[in-house]
Amino acid sequence: MVRFVLSRALKAVLTVWIAITSTFFLLRLLPGDPTTLMVEGDMTPEMQAALLKTYGLDRPLWEQYVSYLRELVQGNLGISFRQIQPVTDIILDRLPWTLLLAGSAFVLTVAVGIPIGVTAAVNRGKWLDRALQGFGISANALFVPSVAILLLVFFGAQLGWFPIGGAIDPDTRGVGAYLSLAHHLVLPVLSLILVQLGPYALTLRTNMIEVLGEDYIRAAQARGLSARRRVWKHGLRNAILPALTLMGLQLGTLVGGAVLTETVFAYPGVGRLIYEAVGQQDYPVIQGAFIMLAVTVVIANALTDMLYAVLNPRIRL
């Protein structure tokens, strides 16, 4: 188990390192590199050179890379072009909101997806099963902003049931603040769940059908175990494992969806920050946001894999 955790952690670090390294060089090889972006047209060559020197952009590429890595390890992502503030501080301010949004969507998708997938598998060919198959296929075609806007217009603007933007009402205190938080969270989370749920429940259904045909389930039946116990206790335990892996792989998509949902609902997370930074051409913030989101996704993915190991007796050592 310790060995598994260690190797998984090493893989996570390697993934982040490859991501950072490849984007560092890619960004500097692309036609519009940071030098031309930062230097305004009407500067004299001397001023340009001085500016480049200040930011260390006149040094050889590999030297820049080493110092960039050194700073990164210390948690330094550079300074924002627009707000004169460290990028790390700006992003850490926003990250909890994205974690709350994506985390809620993740947990709820699993919580709702399990009963739907299992019920569809048990009642194969019935209406729920067919509906799930249709929904699972069309979920692929759902564009997050479209879903988010639809929910916003209908439940927010027309019916007035939920707020159409923001994350919390600043005037609320105590329990009221938590309620306001949850109230603001409903529509953004729902847009993410609608997109994620179909494929997840469908995978669970397929696994469940496979598992229910296995010998040990028949053996359980022969021993006189109730159908409910066979399905929910013996079957689910094995069917859930591949579905968990899928959710781990989907984390990147989930975060991408969060970026788009936050933009629609003016939710103050990293996604909305990216949207604002794109409008202001604040490159250090955009790059920092990518790195932070990548690290978050990789860590969450590693945790999902470790959970898998805990649930799967074949890996538990």
Next chain:
Amino acid sequence: MSAPVLTEQAIPPVAPATTRRSSWYAYLRQPTVALSVLVLLVMVLMAVFAPLIADEPSGAGPDVLQPPSGAHWFGTDDLGQDIFAQVVWGTRTSLVIGLAASLIAIVLGTAIGLAAAYFRPIDAVATVITDVMLALPTLPLMIMLAAVVSPSVWTLTLIIGFFAWPEVARLIRSQGLVISAMPYIDGARVLGATGWRIVTREILPAVVSLMIVSVLLTASRAVISEAGLSFLGLGDPDAWSWGRILLNAQRSGTIAIAWWQTLFPSLAILLLVLSATLAGMRFNDTRDPRRNGG
């Protein structure tokens, strides 16, 4: 959805003797497939003949924020531009980027997937790279690159295509591994065929139908990616795109008022991607009757 229809029609009693032509016919005869292909055809025609259908929207018009009417089928936006014309012209961008990006992804993904499936040393490296790419949040990654280069239809195509290959590579590799282990590959090796020849002449033909499926599914994802980037303000400023129409609604604050400005481009995305996905999945099912039961 139409799984029962599929099991009745996709495996006709004549299955063992099907020629290439009749299996195409069986594929197209499925109602979902016929409908999907029809939608895709209409979209292609709209993209090709966009200038004949509607004038390219530009400048401001007198009719501001009009709901759909006889004069403006899909209504107008806050500048008085016709939404129908924007959607028609947006079809062009979406289709061009979707297809071109998916071709890049297919070529890269197939090359990497096949090389990994046949050559052991390449497999280790390719698998690590594929895993890393699949583990990263793709949209933020594309945002970062698109923000630095000046966005145009071609740079977006390159960026989207370059980050869509890992899924193709994984698919092709797993199929390629099965085929590499088949006796006729050993036979070719014994006859003295080179690795290059085995991969291009023996294994590649066996994954072609999987590549066709991948083109459709990858193009679907590419269309969604393009819409996402455009929605975040990273689209080509000189080309209309469905994501850009949504962005305009978002920026002008008309989302809650002008439902027509967001509904029609959203429907266009849904229709295009759903049709491509369905056509791809049904093709996959027709190709492999064993999958029909699942």
